[in-house]
Amino acid sequence: MEQLTAIFGSAIVGSEVQCGDQQVVFVEPAQSREILEWLRDNEEQSYDLLLDVTAVDYGSVPGVQVVYQLWSIIHKKLLRIKCSLPENRLEIRSVVDLWSCANWLEREVFDLFGVDFVGHPDLRRILMPKNYSEGHPLRKSFPLRGKFSREKQTKIALEQDYEDYYRPEQLGALGIDPVNDAD
Amino acid sequence: MMPTKKTIELSRGDSDSGNMLVNIGPQHPATHGVLRLLCELDGETVLSVEPDIGYLHSSFEKLGEFRTWNQIVPLTDRMDYLAPLMYNCVYVMAVEKLMGLEVTERCKVVRVLCMEMERIFSHLLWLGTTAIDVGAFTPFLYAFQERERIYKLHESFTGARITTSATRIGGMMADLPDGWTDELKDFVETFPETLDEIDSLLTRNGIHLGRTQDIGIISSSDAINAGFTGPNLRASGIDYDLRKDRPYYDYETYEFDVPIGKNGDCYDRYLVRMEEMRQSLKILSQALERLPDGPINVEDPRISLPSKTDCMNDMESMIHHFKIVTEGVRVPPGDCYFAIEGSKGELGMYVVSDGGEKPIRWRIRPPSFVNLSVLPQLAEGHQVSDLIMINASLDIVLGEIDR
Numbered sequence: 001m002e003q004l005t006a007i008f009g010s011a012i013v014g015s016e017v018q019c020g021d022q023q024v025v026f027v028e029p030a031q032s033r034e035i036l037e038w039l040r041d042n043e044e045q046s047y048d049l050l051l052d053v054t055a056v057d058y059g060s061v062p063g064v065q066v067v068y069q070l071w072s073i074i075h076k077k078l079l080r081i082k083c084s085l086p087e088n089r090l091e092i093r094s095v096v097d098l099w100s101c102a103n104w105l106e107r108e109v110f111d112l113f114g115v116d117f118v119g120h121p122d123l124r125r126i127l128m129p130k131n132y133s134e135g136h137p138l139r140k141s142f143p144l145r146g147k148f149s150r151e152k153q154t155k156i157a158l159e160q161d162y163e164d165y166y167r168p169e170q171l172g173a174l175g176i177d178p179v180n181d182a183d
Numbered sequence: 184m185m186p187t188k189k190t191i192e193l194s195r196g197d198s199d200s201g202n203m204l205v206n207i208g209p210q211h212p213a214t215h216g217v218l219r220l221l222c223e224l225d226g227e228t229v230l231s232v233e234p235d236i237g238y239l240h241s242s243f244e245k246l247g248e249f250r251t252w253n254q255i256v257p258l259t260d261r262m263d264y265l266a267p268l269m270y271n272c273v274y275v276m277a278v279e280k281l282m283g284l285e286v287t288e289r290c291k292v293v294r295v296l297c298m299e300m301e302r303i304f305s306h307l308l309w310l311g312t313t314a315i316d317v318g319a320f321t322p323f324l325y326a327f328q329e330r331e332r333i334y335k336l337h338e339s340f341t342g343a344r345i346t347t348s349a350t351r352i353g354g355m356m357a358d359l360p361d362g363w364t365d366e367l368k369d370f371v372e373t374f375p376e377t378l379d380e381i382d383s384l385l386t387r388n389g390i391h392l393g394r395t396q397d398i399g400i401i402s403s404s405d406a407i408n409a410g411f412t413g414p415n416l417r418a419s420g421i422d423y424d425l426r427k428d429r430p431y432y433d434y435e436t437y438e439f440d441v442p443i444g445k446n447g448d449c450y451d452r453y454l455v456r457m458e459e460m461r462q463s464l465k466i467l468s469q470a471l472e473r474l475p476d477g478p479i480n481v482e483d484p485r486i487s488l489p490s491k492t493d494c495m496n497d498m499e500s501m502i503h504h505f506k507i508v509t510e511g512v513r514v515p516p517g518d519c520y521f522a523i524e525g526s527k528g529e530l531g532m533y534v535v536s537d538g539g540e541k542p543i544r545w546r547i548r549p550p551s552f553v554n555l556s557v558l559p560q561l562a563e564g565h566q567v568s569d570l571i572m573i574n575a576s577l578d579i580v581l582g583e584i585d586r
Contacts, residue, residue: 056546059543099408100556
């Protein structure tokens with residue numbers, strides 16, 4: 001923690017210990033990627049395993065908090081990095097190039113919270129349908145049964161052509177150019 | 184495989200390449216759940232594969248925000264229906280840690296029994312279905328016969344075979360029924376015989392070796408980078424087991440070994456899981472021996488109800504009873520990440536509370552989700568049949584991936 005403050009200065013907003021033994025560090029979103037990279041590569045830290053990327057919408061505070069859970073296999077230490085994003089600027093640097101497992105985890109946070117991970121190679125919905133238009137379900141502003149009325153949800157569902165779902169360009173996968181798809 | 188008429192002949196940009204796009208799933212036995220694999224094939228060779236998930240998405244995390252802390256327990260076993268008790272346990276363990284609550288000694292041992300039993304339960308399903316994927320039917324039958332015995336143990340303990348919902352904050356739904364430990368002891372004593380039989384059918388079987396060795400190799404550094412945990416990570420040679428490295432429930436006092444693989448291929452993942460079942464049996468027999476008597480639930484006014492006599496006799500107890508029943512347990516503000524060594528990898532729960540009776544956020548750190556995301560990297564360049572094997576060797580459960 002002292003080292004972090006010495007190197008990154010004001011980018012380290014604060015720190016606390018939760019539940020007796022869980023170290024939490026709050027960082028500025030602008031430098032989160034550098035801090036995570038340093039934590040991974042510095043030999044004294046070597047937090048080499050990114051366990052989780054998730055987010056929390058507190059509701060009482062506008063915006064979203066992105067949470068990283070790190071584990072150091074050598075030093076057997078757990079660390080939680082938190083990054084508060086303001087409501088009008090839900091974006092943070094992606095860490096996919098540091099940890100490949102961040103790919104799906106960041107996609108999930110984008111899907112459910114609408115956080116834009118800058119530099120993510122393939123940021124699209126992962127759990128919700130690709131053409132889902134009601135927003136990001138885990139935000140507190142999202143009602144439990146969805147934003148649209150039941151009638152509208154039914155109407156959208158009925159209007160869908162099930163074959164649309166099986167078109168590769170819907171999936172956006174594999175970089176496919178749908179040349180033969182004329183009928 | 185059921186390619187739809189529109190996707191079968193699409194090619195990547197130029198139509199002369201002859202590469203095929205094939206859908207495997209979402210309804211296909213070899214995908215081990217409602218998983219769709221979109222594969223680009225050059226003949227039998229997999230050029231790229233894109234897993235498409237979300238078919239089982241029921242937004243448990245959102246539902247959790249609308250339920251009291253104890254009402255979330257039934258949601259947890261519906262995620263991993265292959266190891267339901269483990270999910271029940273880890274959720275309440277995370278909440279208890281956030282509350283600073285220490286459960287009773289008996290409860291600890293009972294939960295260790297449950298968790299190790301579930302490890303065998305989950306590994307047996309993996310073993311049976313993986314064997315089927317490479318064409319061996321007998322291990323499947325043997326494995327499912329043994330699973331049936333654990334189903335019976337579930338049923339006599341919790342009343343349900345799959346949706347157990349057996350834990351509560353501060354203890355268990357009920358104490359173990361009479362004779363339960365004897366049945367479990369019987370399982371622990373007789374199961375190794377079946378395991379040896381399956382072992383002799385698969386471990387040195389030429390076909391099995393040919394199908395699994397050098398297939399889907401991942402190096403140790405890549406495995407860490409890809410977020411692998413559990414048996415998959417250990418098969419790549421990394422000694423990371425939460426029961427040893429971040430022990431909970433006195434796991435450091437149990438005597439057991441952590442099997443480590445060398446090559447990180449499908450065969451090593453198979454060997455690691457086979458050995459893990461034997462080690463779980465070792466833990467089970469030690470836990471059965473030390474199972475103490477005493478209460479299973481903690482006596483803590485924050486969570487436990489006053490006795491019926493007290494409720495009828497004094498006003499404070501009645502109000503207390505009323506508050507807990509109508510409002511539910513209150514958890515102090517803060518957040519807590521708690522993880523156990525699940526059957527599929529590091530199974531974590533991240534709970535955030537603002538002091539109310541419902542969580543602000545309840546997040547599952549999904550081991551299968553992270554493990555599955557490595558599939559494209561592992562399968563590239565292999566044959567379609569190897570893709571099936573690699574997918575099976577990762578041991579995924581779609582209920583937990585989609586949540």
